[in-house]
């Protein structure tokens with residue numbers, strides 16, 4: 001049964017559920033809502049679900065720290081797919097509520113920066129309290145605990161609410177990126193438009209340590225798409241780096257950059273290589289294609305045979 005089950009941050013009506021339902025395979029899976037990102041991922045770790053969809057990055061708020069930290073620690077998990085979802089919030093209220101009646105509002109903490117400007121302009125005195133998810137906020141409005149919840153408009157009917165205001169977002173292109181995570185397994189073949197994720201721990205603290213990490217990518221023409229420092233939990237000043245880069249671990253430039261890190265970093269956790277949702281292919285710098293790496297390696301062996309000029 002677990003092989004057919006995918007978990008997601010619930011209750012029903014979250015953006016995560018909408019993103020999960022956009023995957024063709026979701027139609028044949030049992031989709032199980034859970035109360036938190038750790039719960040969602042632990043179900044996969046325990047083998048109770050084959051996969052989990054979790055938000056990892058938002059174009060307004062940046063990295064979703066609960067997800068980044070869960071993927072960096074505990075038993076390893078791997079990313080197999082990514083999904084991009086445009087995010088627009090609606091202010092959901094109980095039927096009959098007017099804007100002037102809204103004194104308390106709720107939503108997921110990642111939603112708050114995306115609705116902050118709208119709140120300042122239209123409900124400057126409203127009190128915000130965070131909910132476990134946007135749909136959980138909607139459920140709490142239904143129960144009468146808050147006057148309004150910021151959630152997807154689609155959540156309204158699930159909780160007997162009305163969208164009082166729609167199309168609230170933190171920028172013209174507010175987008176959340178979600179990843180489908182499973183237990184470690186074989187990486188899918190490169191598509192030519194791939195992304196690789198990893199978490200890197202630096203060794204002893206010294207000047208230029210971060211630069212050394214970056215150089216492994218820069219020297220091989222690997223474009224970084226996201227790099228974030230996260231506390232390791234081992235005291236102030238102890239950080240690891242959560243990284244997404246363009247390309248697939250099977251691309252020579254990416255594999256060699258990761259091997260370069262592995263040689264001097266105490267820990268590198270490979271989180272997976274998977275197709276980019278936007279299908280954008282990288283612009284390769286001269287000398288960084290697989291063919292360039294292969295011909296340089298051939299040249300090296302020829303050098304050893306005394307034929308380096310060929």
Ligand SMILES: O=C(O)C(=O)C[C@]1(C(=O)O)C=C[C@@H](O)C=C1
Nearest residue numbers: 014015016055108110133134176
């Ligand atoms: O609360 C939800 O609806 C979610 O799916 C969670 C979540 C997130 O964790 O980032 C997803 C997308 C939105 O950007 C805000 C919240």
